[in-house]
Amino acid sequence: MRVCDLPLSADFVSHYESNGIEELYPPQEAAVEAGVANGGRVVAAIPTASGKTFIAELAMLTADGPGLYIVPLRALAREKYETFDQLPGVNVGISTGDFDSAEEDLGEYDIVVATSEKVDSAIRNGASWVESLACVVVDEVHLLGAPGRGPTLEMTLATLQRRVPDLQLVALSATVDNPETIASWLDAELVESTWRPVSLRTGVYSDESVAFDDGTSLAVDVPPLGPKDDADTEATVSLVADAVTSGGQCLAFVRSRREAESLAERLAEEDLSPATDLGDELRELGGTATGAHLADCASTGVGFHHAGLRSSHRAAVETAFRERRLAVICATPTLAAGVNVPARRVVIRDQKRYTGDAMEWIPVLDVHQMCGRAGRPHLDPYGEAVLVGDEATHDELVERYVEADAEAVDSQFDDRESLRTHVLSVVASGFADSVAGVVDVFAATYYAHQQADVDLTALVSDVVSELERMEMLTVDGSTLSATTLGSQTSRQYVSPTTGARIVSGIRTIQTMADENVTPRTALEVVCDTPDMLDTYLGNRERALMYQYARTHAAEFTTAMGEAESFEDWLTAVKTARILHEWSQGETIEDLVERYRIGPGDLESRVERAEWLLGAADALCGALDSDVPEFREVRALLSP
DNA sequence: CTAGGGATACTTTAGACAGCATGTC
DNA sequence: CTAAAGTATCCCTAG
Numbered sequence: 124m125r126v127c128d129l130p131l132s133a134d135f136v137s138h139y140e141s142n143g144i145e146e147l148y149p150p151q152e153a154a155v156e157a158g159v160a161n162g163g164r165v166v167a168a169i170p171t172a173s174g175k176t177f178i179a180e181l182a183m184l185t186a187d188g189p190g191l192y193i194v195p196l197r198a199l200a201r202e203k204y205e206t207f208d209q210l211p212g213v214n215v216g217i218s219t220g221d222f223d224s225a226e227e228d229l230g231e232y233d234i235v236v237a238t239s240e241k242v243d244s245a246i247r248n249g250a251s252w253v254e255s256l257a258c259v260v261v262d263e264v265h266l267l268g269a270p271g272r273g274p275t276l277e278m279t280l281a282t283l284q285r286r287v288p289d290l291q292l293v294a295l296s297a298t299v300d301n302p303e304t305i306a307s308w309l310d311a312e313l314v315e316s317t318w319r320p321v322s323l324r325t326g327v328y329s330d331e332s333v334a335f336d337d338g339t340s341l342a343v344d345v346p347p348l349g350p351k352d353d354a355d356t357e358a359t360v361s362l363v364a365d366a367v368t369s370g371g372q373c374l375a376f377v378r379s380r381r382e383a384e385s386l387a388e389r390l391a392e393e394d395l396s397p398a399t400d401l402g403d404e405l406r407e408l409g410g411t412a413t414g415a416h417l418a419d420c421a422s423t424g425v426g427f428h429h430a431g432l433r434s435s436h437r438a439a440v441e442t443a444f445r446e447r448r449l450a451v452i453c454a455t456p457t458l459a460a461g462v463n464v465p466a467r468r469v470v471i472r473d474q475k476r477y478t479g480d481a482m483e484w485i486p487v488l489d490v491h492q493m494c495g496r497a498g499r500p501h502l503d504p505y506g507e508a509v510l511v512g513d514e515a516t517h518d519e520l521v522e523r524y525v526e527a528d529a530e531a532v533d534s535q536f537d538d539r540e541s542l543r544t545h546v547l548s549v550v551a552s553g554f555a556d557s558v559a560g561v562v563d564v565f566a567a568t569y570y571a572h573q574q575a576d577v578d579l580t581a582l583v584s585d586v587v588s589e590l591e592r593m594e595m596l597t598v599d600g601s602t603l604s605a606t607t608l609g610s611q612t613s614r615q616y617v618s619p620t621t622g623a624r625i626v627s628g629i630r631t632i633q634t635m636a637d638e639n640v641t642p643r644t645a646l647e648v649v650c651d652t653p654d655m656l657d658t659y660l661g662n663r664e665r666a667l668m669y670q671y672a673r674t675h676a677a678e679f680t681t682a683m684g685e686a687e688s689f690e691d692w693l694t695a696v697k698t699a700r701i702l703h704e705w706s707q708g709e710t711i712e713d714l715v716e717r718y719r720i721g722p723g724d725l726e727s728r729v730e731r732a733e734w735l736l737g738a739a740d741a742l743c744g745a746l747d748s749d750v751p752e753f754r755e756v757r758a759l760l761s762p
Numbered sequence: 763c764t765a766g767g768g769a770t771a772c773t774t775t776a777g778a779c780a781g782c783a784t785g786t787c
Numbered sequence: 788c789t790a791a792a793g794t795a796t797c798c799c800t801a802g
Contacts, residue, residue, distance in 0.1 A: 197779080220780050240779040248781085272779065353792085379775050381793075430777055455776050475790075477775045482790035485776095616780045654780080662773065727778065737781060 124152045130160050130185055134211045139177075143501075148174045150316040151181075157312035159293060160185045164311035166264070166294045168302035170319050171495040172465065175295045176206060179260040182293045183234055184210070188257025190234045193242055193279070195263050195272070195460075197221055198438070202462045203262075204236045218245070221730070230255060239272070243279045244616050246286075247552045256287055263460070264294040264305060265488065267569055268532040274541035274570075277534065280309070281567035282554070297492060300531040308572040321498035323506040325525050328358055329517040333509050336525050341507075355511050359472045360389060362509055367395045367424075367450045371467025371503060375453045376493050378473035380429040380721065384413075386472070387420045387427040387453040396424030396450040401443055408435050411712050411722045421449065428454040431721020456485075459492040465499040469508045474520065488529035536570030537577075539586070540653070543619045546586045547595055551605035551613035558583050558603065593623045607745040615738035621652040625739045631680040632750055642706060642759070643678045645752040646699035649735040651681065651692060656728055658698045658720060665693065672696050701725065702732050706759035729760050736760075 124147045126139045139145070147155065150169040157165045159182045167178055183190030192207070194200045197219045204217040216224035216232035218241050229235050229245075230252030237245075239261075246253055261280065267273045283290060292309050296302055298317060306313035326335035333341040345361045348354060359375055366373040375390075377383050402422030408414060417436060420426060426440040426449045437457070441464050443449045458464060471493055475482045490510070498506020512520045535541065546561055555561045562579045565571055571579065587603060590596040595609035605613065612622030628648030632640055649655060660668060672693060676683055679696075686692035701718050711722050736757040743750050 195779080238779060244780065275779080379792085381775080385793090457777065460777095477790065479775090480789095614781070656778080659774080731778095731780090734780060741782070 124155060129155065129181065131181075135184060138209075138211050144177065147177075148320060149318045150174060150314060151177055153314045153316060154178045155181070157314050162186065162258075162289075162291045164292045164309060165314055166296060166302060166306040166309060166311045167314045168296040168298055168305075169314065169316045170298060170323075171492070172321070172463075172498070172500055173316065173319050175262070176203075179262070179293060179295065180207070180210065182260055182291060183258050184213075186258035186291050189230070189232060189252070189255060190258040190260065191242065191253075191256050192234060192236045193239050193259065193261045193276075194236065195239060195266050196462075197238060198434075198462050199262070200236045200238055207234050207236065210234075220734075228252065239266075239276045239279055240616070242283075243275050243548075246279065246282050247548050247613055247616075249552065253283070254287060256283075256290060258291040258293065259283055260293045260295065262295050264296045265299050265532045267305065268530075268535060270535045270538065271541065273535045274538065274545060277536055277569045278545050278548070280569075281564065284309075285564070285567055296532075297488060297495075297529065299488065299529045302532075304573065305532060305569070308569050319498065319506075320500045321503055321506050323494065323498050323508065325494050325508045325510075327510045327512050327517050327520045327525060328362065329513050333362075334517075334521075335507075336521075354513065355472050356386065356389065358511050359386065359470050360393065362468070362470045362511070363390060363451055364393055364395055366466075366468035366470075366507075372444065372447065372449075372499075373451045373468045373470060374458065374464070374466045374493075374496055375451065375470045375472060376459070377453060377455065378476050380431045380455055382473070383427045383429050383453045383455050384416060384420075387425045387451075388416075390425045390451055390453065391420045391423045394423060398422050399424065399448055401448050405436065405439055408433075408439060411715050413715070413722055424448075424450040426452045428452050428458050429721075429723075430455070430457055430727075431723045433722045433726050437723070456489060456493070459489055459496070465496055465503075465506075467497065467499065467503045467506060469493055469497040469506075470511060471509070472511045474510060474512075474524070484523065486530055487524060487527050490524045491529050534568070534570035534573050536568055537574070539589075540618055540620060542582065542586045543590060543593075546583060547590055547605065547609055547619055548613045550596060550603050551610040556603050557601050558587060559601075561587075561603070590619060593619055594626070595619055595622065608742065611741050611745040615741050617652070617654050617735065617738045621654040621735070621738075622742060624648070624652045625735075625742050626746065628680045629739070629743055629746055629748055629750060633748060635677075635680075639677045640750070640752060641678045642752055642756040643675055643699060643703055644680060645736065645739070645750065645756050646702050646706075646732065647679045647681070647696065649732060649739055649753075650698040650702070651695040652735060654735060655695070655698060655731055656724075657691070657694045658701065658718070658724070658728070660690075660694045660697050661719065664697070664718075668693055668697050668700070671700060698728060702728060702760065703756075705729060706756055733757055733760055 127136050151174045154165055154167055159165045200219045207215045213233045216229050216235045218237040267276055303313055324335040324337045326333040331343050331345055343361050345357055363373045402418040405418040405421050428440050444452055474485055476485050494508035497508045510520050549555045549561050549564050561583045565579050597604055736753045740753040
């Protein structure tokens with residue numbers, strides 16, 4: 124099937140042809156046969172780089188009205204925005220938490236790219252543009268199975284289906300075990316394929332050789348180990364060096380940030396590629412120790428990538444790699460599911476990760492996503508993914524990751540926090556005013572589809588009484604309504620637990636002496652909330668932090684003897700302290716050094732604090748109260 | 763007396779979405 | 788069922 128045979132206008136056909144797209148890939152053809160270009164609902168479970176974007180564009184361009192493209196990450200939203208913006212005569216908008224298209228109403232765009240939470244929020248707040256959509260494409264739908272965020276995506280899709288008649292839904296998924304369940308939930312045709320434009324072989328390394336799944340093998344020359352050498356690391360170094368010397372780029376995945384950096388340092392010693400001026404460019408982006416370390420490695424063609432990096436550094440590493448100015452990136456799983464960063468070879472040194480109580484195998488889906496980054500269409504003759512193991516683990520790795528299918532996608536809606544959030548949002552936004560009404564909405568979720576025998580009425584009633592106790596909902600006979608507090612909580616997009624914590628903070632503040640209410644007070648409230656990221660509190664720091672908490676005890680809304688979990692509270696105090704010092708003009712360099720956090724960690728906490736302080740200010744309004752400190756600190760956080 | 767080796771105890775550990783409304787220039 | 792690498796500390800010994 125050819126592009127010119129599709130129901131596309133001449134402009135689009137020539138756009139694609141001038142980009143070298145004339146013949147459809149098999150999965151794309153299958154999607155067309157399933158009806159994507161004729162308003163049909165389709166779930167496509169196909170590998171990355173097998174032409175998902177084209178399927179999405181086809182659906183949105185042939186739909187009779189505006190399209191919405193839902194992504195899980197802000198960086199992905201920007202990437203897709205730029206891609207769609209290339210389409211001739213198509214007006215593209217973007218809407219994410221940190222960036223919104225101009226003043227224009229989103230309804231005026233042909234295509235809007237947005238994160239799933241942003242769409243959920245728009246629906247909750249009654250944005251009218253949503254109703255006029257003709258086509259919605261969901262990228263990475265398998266995230267339905269992600270705790271916390273999956274339920275939001277379920278609700279968004281359930282609500283969109285109910286509110287927009289004849290909506291065309293297209294969902295793009297990684298290869299998972301039960302795509303048919305997702306397809307039947309969405310009442311869509313399933314297109315499944317493992318076809319890739321660049322062939323991929325996956326293998327396991329042990330004893331100086333890689334055994335690939337296609338039966339081939341690769342001898343790897345690993346120099347004799349010194350006493351301090353780690354076998355897995357040296358094997359990884361050899362595998363990376365081999366890929367780079369033969370003209371390819373390589374991604375190496377490891378367990379932790381620290382190890383990503385130390386592997387990068389180790390590879391930098393190898394002098395794999397000629398020195399460039401990339402290091403100097405990175406140095407201009409800012410002067411933390413992490414940034415300097417990155418710049419040093421980058422001048423030898425090796426980068427590292429993890430969430431401790433500031434987002435500008437991360438973006439710079441991604442771009443430099445795409446432009447082939449970096450030969451290698453050593454990364455934590457950040458890079459597995461983010462923006463498009465394909466390489467000739469992918470080496471996965473660590474397959475286990477610490478999860479809080481034990482070392483656990485990384486999910487098969489995640490490993491497959493990492494492997495899927497191997498092979499650049501049009502640039503590499505093939506892609507290779509190598510799992511580093513040894514004689515003892517070889518067979519288990521083959522069985523677990525090379526031969527196994529990815530896990531099934533299971534609903535995570537059955538979680539109190541998620542249930543509270545969505546029961547409240549359904550009532551607050553006026554989509555239901557009774558338990559039966561909420562159940563009716565929930566009946567359209569993936570959860571209800573998967574768990575047909577669950578007693579939704581009992582579950583919802585239970586959650587309703589919880590929300591009633593939290594003063595978020597009132598019950599009058601069988602009529603539910605949101606309190607001012609409940610509707611503000613929902614609109615501000617904070618979880619009910621966060622809303623309740625802020626409310627109790629405000630009430631305590633009303634009882635405090637004026638001189639004790641300070642910026643620290645405002646930050647403590649907001650940082651003691653589940654919507655704030657917690658900050659690791661080291662053993663050595665604990666005593667100092669305790670001291671700090673005692674010194675400022677009068678300014679806090681939590682009495683030290685009464686904290687539900689003292690450890691958690693002390694962690695919140697640490698976050699509040701960092702943010703307070705930041706608001707007082709401390710530099711990133713100092714804070715990163717003093718509290719042993721990454722520059723990116725500070726960045727993300729500042730971002731959240733801005734959001735939560737704004738929410739706290741709005742909740743004050745719902746309580747007929749005013750705590751100017753919420754606004755005052757907030758103003759000091761952003762430069 | 764001290765530098766340094768080595769055993770041992772202790773510390774640390776991936777990622778990242780989200781708001782708003784009223785008056786004013 | 789299930790951790791492992793990195794770092795600080797301390798003690799001992801060789802010079």
